[in-house]
Amino acid sequence: xKYRAEGKRGNSRSLGWLIMILSFAIGGYLMAGDAxxxxxxxxxxxxxxxxxxxxxxxxxxxxxxxxEGGEIKAKVKFYxxxxxxxxxxxxxxxxxxxxIDMLLFPVRGDKATGDADSYLAFPYRVFTDxxxxxxxxxxxxxxxxxxxxxxxxxxxxxxxxxxxxxxxxSAARKKAASGLPAAGEVKGSFGSxxxxxxxxxxxxxGIVYKVVCRVKxxxxxxxx
Amino acid sequence: MNDKLGAIKAILYVISxxxxxxxxxxxxxxxxxxxxxxxxxxxxxxxxxDRRLAVKAAGEDFGRAAALGAAARELASLxxxxxxxxxxxxxxxxxxxxxxxxxxxxxxxDEYVAGQKRITELSTTLRNLERRYKxxxxxxxxxxxxxxxxxxxxxxxxxxxxxxxxxxxxxxxKELFIDAIVCNFDYSSIASGSAINLAIPYRAFSDEVxxxxxxxxxxxxxSGLPLMYRRSSDNVYxxxxxxxxxxxxxxxxxxxxxxxxxxxxIVRSLYGDAVHRVAKKGESFTVWVEQSGGLTIKDPAAF
Numbered sequence: 001x002k003y004r005a006e007g008k009r010g011n012s013r014s015l016g017w018l019i020m021i022l023s024f025a026i027g028g029y030l031m032a033g034d035a036x037x038x039x040x041x042x043x044x045x046x047x048x049x050x051x052x053x054x055x056x057x058x059x060x061x062x063x064x065x066x067x068e069g070g071e072i073k074a075k076v077k078f079y080x081x082x083x084x085x086x087x088x089x090x091x092x093x094x095x096x097x098x099x100i101d102m103l104l105f106p107v108r109g110d111k112a113t114g115d116a117d118s119y120l121a122f123p124y125r126v127f128t129d130x131x132x133x134x135x136x137x138x139x140x141x142x143x144x145x146x147x148x149x150x151x152x153x154x155x156x157x158x159x160x161x162x163x164x165x166x167x168x169x170s171a172a173r174k175k176a177a178s179g180l181p182a183a184g185e186v187k188g189s190f191g192s193x194x195x196x197x198x199x200x201x202x203x204x205x206g207i208v209y210k211v212v213c214r215v216k217x218x219x220x221x222x223x224x
Numbered sequence: 225m226n227d228k229l230g231a232i233k234a235i236l237y238v239i240s241x242x243x244x245x246x247x248x249x250x251x252x253x254x255x256x257x258x259x260x261x262x263x264x265x266x267x268x269x270x271x272x273x274d275r276r277l278a279v280k281a282a283g284e285d286f287g288r289a290a291a292l293g294a295a296a297r298e299l300a301s302l303x304x305x306x307x308x309x310x311x312x313x314x315x316x317x318x319x320x321x322x323x324x325x326x327x328x329x330x331x332x333x334d335e336y337v338a339g340q341k342r343i344t345e346l347s348t349t350l351r352n353l354e355r356r357y358k359x360x361x362x363x364x365x366x367x368x369x370x371x372x373x374x375x376x377x378x379x380x381x382x383x384x385x386x387x388x389x390x391x392x393x394x395x396x397x398k399e400l401f402i403d404a405i406v407c408n409f410d411y412s413s414i415a416s417g418s419a420i421n422l423a424i425p426y427r428a429f430s431d432e433v434x435x436x437x438x439x440x441x442x443x444x445x446x447s448g449l450p451l452m453y454r455r456s457s458d459n460v461y462x463x464x465x466x467x468x469x470x471x472x473x474x475x476x477x478x479x480x481x482x483x484x485x486x487x488x489x490i491v492r493s494l495y496g497d498a499v500h501r502v503a504k505k506g507e508s509f510t511v512w513v514e515q516s517g518g519l520t521i522k523d524p525a526a527f
Contacts, residue, residue, distance in 0.1 A: 190521035218518020
């Protein structure tokens with residue numbers, strides 16, 4: 001009798017252990033599933049940020065046509081965000097190194113710190129090592145479409161974004177039209193004049209180069 | 225140990241996949257039922273054949289009814305045997321469920337470990353891409369009579385206590401340009417941390433003074449390395465301080481030689497970049513080398 005009671009107690013204990021182990025196993029399984037889901041979200045986020053950092057826009061391309069008599073003759077073409085060609089200019093400038101000046105405006109940044117999520121890039125002017133920036137050729141007219149910079153067309157902007165773009169572009173245009181520098185007037189904005197370095201990396205005649213704008217405000221020149 | 229575990233896992237996954245296929249997919253179930261029917265049919269056929277031989281040997285007739293009877297008896301016997309082995313079948317089913325569970329859990333653990341590895345890799349990549357290095361700090365001391373007076377500071381990160389190397393400039397104009405040679409490396413090199421984008425500021429000019437008439441900048445250390453790229457061992461990740469400086473020297477040699485800079489396609493772009501801003505008295509700004517590419521200007525308040 002006593003042995004039977006002890007046997008029953010032993011069975012109950014084993015059953016208890018089994019239920020506990022099963023509960024842990026099921027709980028662990030569900031937690032693992034949840035952890036995997038969270039992992040997938042984190043991986044997708046990190047991949048998204050990485051892609052965003054590497055993304056680029058190309059508002060203009062240029063080609064040096066000749067270098068004669070202390071002048072550089074080049075053709076500059078403008079493109080919208082979908083890659084559609086908008087217009088082009090062809091001109092000669094005195095000097096030996098060509099400078100393509102871009103204006104960078106911060107957007108969606110933290111107003112308190114002036115830091116930016118990303119930058120809008122506007123082609124500003126062309127000058128050379130011998131021609132001062134103030135005497136360079138302004139480029140705004142080449143892509144102005146009723147106050148909107150057409151280089152940013154090709155994707156849909158919200159009315160608020162469109163207003164911000166127009167306002168930044170208009171401020172830059174006004175400053176430039178009155179012969180004043182436009183970089184730095186809007187908080188966080190600056191200019192970036194990318195150029196060849198004659199002793200190191202010259203633009204070869206007949207080769208097309210693109211001006212690449214990065215989301216964090218960096219501007220690069222790359223062979224097209 | 226890992227090899228043994230891998231072999232056990234491989235066997236476990238084969239059993240688990242086979243069981244999952246046979247018991248949890250329509251095709252598997254069809255195959256399983258077909259095999260059972262074929263086995264039962266073979267067994268019945270054998271029983272009926274044996275019975276027919278025995279009956280014929282006894283000189284009796286073995287008609288259709290007798291065959292059906294023999295088949296029914298064999299079927300009943302088979303069902304009886306199956307019922308008797310139900311606990312064994314239940315045990316096998318339980319074992320298979322257990323194997324499936326263990327295999328699935330093991331796969332989840334493997335996925336989790338792989339996911340963690342991927343997150344670590346992506347985080348490192350992102351950290352490398354998001355990193356920026358301070359190139360020059362500019363303080364506008366005065367803007368008067370169409371002239372900009374500014375102090376440029378270049379930092380020696382190897383010796384943080386040392387006062388930054390400074391250079392005072394005075395130039396005609398309203399807008400200050402800091403010109404640098406920029407070398408952006410291939411994204412894979414940046415992401416892995418084996419290279420960092422470089423910028424070597426070499427000249428300051430203005431909107432009114434062209435680059436050719438600008439002011440030379442001097443911010444190299446005695447061995448010809450730019451001060452901003454000197455790092456103390458605490459600030460160099462995954463590489464010894466000495467190896468870092470040796471690598472940096474090689475890169476500087478690359479950047480100075482067009483041909484070698486383009487070797488092996490490690491350089492994405494090599495060009496000049498003159499970042500600029502309107503000079504306002506008392507204001508300061510910093511020129512940064514972005515590892516995602518190019519140079520930027522930030523207000524000190526942004527950090």
